Amino acid sequence: MSSFKIDRSIIFLSVILLVLSLAAFLLVSTMRTNPVRDSLAGDKVLKVLVVLEDRGKPIATNIIAYYPGNKRAAMFDIPGETGLIIKSLGRVDRIDAVYVEKGREAYRSEIEGLTGISIPFSMVFTMDQFAHLADLLSGFGVFIPSPVDLPTDGGRILLPSGAVLLDGDKLRAYVSYVDPLDQEGEAAGRKQKAILAFFRALGDNASSVFDDAFYPAVASCVTADITPGSLMLVLKELSGIDAERLVPQRVTGSLREVDGKQLLFPFYDGQLLKDIVRQTLGGLASESAAAQERIYALEILNGTKKQGLARITSELYQSFGYDVIRVGNAETTEYEKTVIIDRIGNKAVADTIADVIQCGNIKGTEVDEDQDLYGTEASVDYTIILGKDFNGRYVR
DSSP, X not given: OHHHHHHHHHHHHHHHHHHHHHHHHHHHHHHHHOHHHHHHXXXXXXXXXXXXXXXXXEEEEEEEEEETTTTEEEEEEOOTTBEEEETTTTEEEETHHHHHHHOHHHHHHHHHHHHTSOOOEEEEEXXXXXXXXXXXXXXXXXXXXXOEEEEETTEEEEEOSEEEEEOHHHHHHHHHOOOTTOOTTHHHHHHHHHHHHHHHHHHHTHHHHTSTTTHHHHHTTOEESSOHHHHHHHXXXXXXXXXXXXXOEEOOEEEEEETTEEEEEEGGGXXXXXXXXXXXXXXXXXXXXXGGSSOOEEEEXXXXXXXXXXXXXXXXXXXXXXXXXXXXXXXOSOOSSOEEEESSOOHHHHHHHHHHHTOOOEEEGGGOSXXXXXXXXXXXXXXXXXXXXXXXXXXX
């Protein structure tokens, strides 16, 4: 009898030791292989796909790239109507058709191919979850330039102008309303502002949001492809985004009708988008990050006889997030070489602007006292005069 008791004790202790050893092994393995820590190791840029979903369809898809070293971030809107050849579907269609028919992982994979970058993490909010987060975090703060008063099937959408704190109901209205007077990209811009407002609200409430008692309520409103602990790390990092220095960008292209659908095909067979993403992400952690300090104003002048060259180039620079405030002709059509005039004396930004078209000819405003030759807009930061060496995309 005595020996039986000893045997049971030994077995019991052995089981306890085995369980403790297994738990310790799992803990160490998790710490060693935490994907978020691995992504941030060595001052890497954190890249996350953020999807806002309503009734099973993505109504906003954005890639957020964040460099914790200087809190700079970039944000790229991927319109649902972006058109491409979708191999998994065997047809040309909208990119958001992948989300509906193949699921979230296939959707992320398609966006990685479109942009030419790897996106290791994703998070999805339904509209209900997003609105609930706004209530949990005491509202999302956005700036509305003009009051909104629009009729809907269920009544009216009323939003005041100015700095507004949106609760869940107002957030739904802000994200979903469509104004027939909207300029291109304005509706997408509102969704981007709402997503940034969420991360800002996380930062403003960080002392309580990431508390053990509060965080589960936040995490329950996010569907992510990582563990709750890793999701917390991602949210903590993104809550530090300096939204004031972020210039949201979006896919641009030409609209074409395919099988009765209006599809947006990215310029230059998608290579322009890859170039934009590459340049923007490369600048986040470099000295050229000053190029994302604010939106810079450009003037683009055609110094050749080729019709429409300045207009095409303006679309190119707008795709990169610059504000082209004037397009016109130079004083002469005999420019042999393209030149970029730096009017504010910021070489880092000038170099970044020049890199878009691979132009090595950058000069200051002191090159000539005849200001009419180099533009007429006092509010211009940089003037680009296109020469005969420019083929519509690059300086050759």
